[in-house]
Amino acid sequence: MSKFQKDKKRAMPALSTASLPDIVFMLLFFFMVSTSMRDEDLKVRVRNPEATEVTKLEKKTLVTYIFVGVPQQSFQARYGTEPRLQLNDQFATVNDIQSYIVQERESMKENDRPLMTVSIKADYDCPMGIITDVKQALREAQALKISYSARKGDYIASSSGM
């Protein structure tokens, strides 16, 4: 008995929580540093064209991206200098769009599927040929709601020639 009594008397020292904020801040900084925005691992060069009548794409989960542009310098040896497509972090051809759209649509919630928007992020200097091909492929895939990604700016004012 006396033994237990003795144990009870030994008070547990209060756990110091003073370092908890530091741990939380460390977590905060870790996530701030490690979250890379998708745009950073672009394999094709996309310089956004300018337009004045742009609207915001509200819901991120509804948007699927297709990147079109010339491969970045480091990929040019393998993929050439012709404009190419990038779907989901890898180079693709127009024929891959249909399966990509189907796959993206499958991963959406049932009632979100009709609202799916495809954002075409193309370099401003792209020829329309490849973009027309992309559009035809999207029509075939029944992804009819599209958005031509552009940043706000006045192209006509900045290029006095046209």
Next chain:
Amino acid sequence: MAKSKRKVGDVNASSMADIAFLLLCFFMMVSTMNTDTGLGRMLPPPVPKELQDDTPPIRERNVFEVLINSQNQLLVEGAPMQLRDLKDAAKNFIANPLNLETMPEKEAKEFPFIGVIQVTPKATISLQNDRDTQYQTYLAVQNELQRAYNELRDELSIRVFGSPYNDISTEEQDIVRSVYPQRISEAEPRNVGGGK
């Protein structure tokens, strides 16, 4: 002097963690990764092969033809045009204020809140580009056409509802939109100006 001797008690730091968590949660909720902006469009549904030649003919006066060649030059209704003049030409075409023979047919139609007005429901803008047209030019043309519609809708909305199109309710927007339905059709691309 007695006051200065009074000891300051330890500040309880255990709630610091909660504050940090709260901050963390707040920033996680609020931060939106730079939202994408763009020009929204609807593509026409794919046409089955056997129906391809079956499209109903549209009368020539109802079509506003815009061609862009591989040198990024515009040909509007058979005449070259500068990009900066396109918006006003398109506006003039869609509204047809002078009721010209060459511009789209007008029809009297009744709209809620607005009453009977003359509109041009058949006005269609046909856009055709070359495979070598620069994307920026194509987008600028799309942008100008969109601006023509937006300005017309704004003008109507200010006249009828007293505020710009973006500030009125969705029902009112539907009415304004039905007065100026956006009809931009895109033809299959052709090699208008040489190129490959």
